[in-house]
Amino acid sequence: MTNQKLSICSLILFIAILASSCREPQKKENKNVAQASTLSLHTGDERYLMIDSKESVIKWKGSSLNGLNAQAGYIYLSKGELRIENGQLVGGTVEVDMNTIEDKNHGRDNKLVNHLKDPDFFEVKRFPFSTISITRVNSVNSDHKQVTANLTIKGITKPVAFQTKTEITDETIKANAKLVIDRTKWDVRYKSAKFYANLANQTMSDSIEFDIQIVAKK
Structure with a gap:
């Protein structure tokens, strides 16, 4: 009877050891998978290129309603x-100096520019900077992207969308x-x-065109 009990205890001990040895590799494997998942969140070539203010410029254009x-x-x-x-544009923010x-x-320093700076237009003393903050970029083709951004002028932020052509190297983006x-x-x-009646030929177009040329460097 004693030998039978010993045999049963030995069998139970053997099964426990076997089960423990089977579980241990599984824990290590799960740990490795978790580590791989964490690492995958940080892979990829991500870089921030700083705006070159000397080579970047925005050309503006406005006109009367009749052109x-x-x-x-x-x-x-x-x-x-x-x-x-x-290797692709995915985001960014640029600040525009309205005093320039x-x-x-x-x-x-002339009548036109001083008028653009006063409250009739951009009220530059109160709002010296405007910003464009990219919120989304979608590819149109290898060179052209569809950009969605927030444009802030006079402290007012509105969404805008436009296409941009990009040239990207290891050191620069245009x-x-x-x-x-x-x-x-x-x-x-x-x-x-929209706000003033009877302006006739003095009515100005509500559209302003911006031709944006940006150079950023590593």
């Missing part, structure tokens, strides 16, 4: 960065885009038919 009396000029970026992941507004001849906005959405109401 006459067109005005154009330049404005410059103060700082910003573009985010690149796996120029006319088409690069004049900064991005060119054309953005057309309805200025009244940012409270730029001067001679807009």
Whole structure:
């Protein structure tokens, strides 16, 4: 009877040891899988390239409603960065210095430019900077991207969408885009038919065109 009990106890002990040895590799395997999953969240070539304010520029254009009396000029970026992941543009933010507004001849102190800086237009003393913050980028083809961003002017933020052509190397990114906005959405109401009646030929178009040329470097 004693020998039989010993045999049963030995059998139970053997089964327990066998079960324990089978479970241990499974724990290690699960741990390895968890580590691999965590690492996968951090893989990829992610870089931030800083805006070169000397090589970046925005060309602006506005006109009367009938297309006459067109005005154009330049404005410059103060700082910003573009985010690149796996060789593609995926995000970024740029800041525009509204005090750098120029006319088409690069004049900064004249009737036109001073008017653009006053409350009729961009109220630059109160709102010296505007920003463009990219929220989403979708590929159109290898060179062109569809960009969705938040544009802030005069402290008002609205979503905008535009296409950009990008040239990306290990050291730089060049991005060119054309953005057309309805200025009244940012409270730029001067001679807009939406707010003023009987302006006749003095009515100004609500559209402002921006030709954006950005260079960012590592």
